[in-house]
Amino acid sequence: MQDKDFHRLFLTNLYEEAGFDLRRQAFDPFFVxxxxxxxxxxxxxxxxxxxxxxxxxxxxxxxxxx
Structure with a gap:
């Protein structure tokens, strides 16, 4: 099961902290x-x-x- 809200939060934080913009990317699967x-x-x-x-x-x- 994918947690899309968690993915969105992770990608937003990654962009804000590191400037690495993957916010429009889909990660399937998303490994933890x-x-x-x-x-x-x-x-x-x-x-x-x-x-x-x-x-x-x-x-x-x-x-x-x-």
């Missing part, structure tokens, strides 16, 4: 997952490696490596 954690890697000042780590209930934290 429980995230247990996430991370991203970027280059910071003086070529430092910056790792952003997220876990549910903990918020984000950033670790830097020289």
């Amino acid at each position: 997952a429980d995230l247990t954690g996430a991370s991203s890697v970027t280059s910071g000042k003086n070529n430092q490696l910056m790792i952003t780590i997220w876990r549910p209930g903990e918020g984000e934290r950033v670790t830097t490596l020289d």
Whole structure:
């Protein structure tokens, strides 16, 4: 069963927060997952490696490596 109101809310939030406009797209099926954690890697000042780590209930934290 598809929750079209939830899909619409998700796509509206995605557009408002990231500027990625998929609001006129249909997603069939629309997969859902429980995230247990996430991370991203970027280059910071003086070529430092910056790792952003997220876990549910903990918020984000950033670790830097020289």
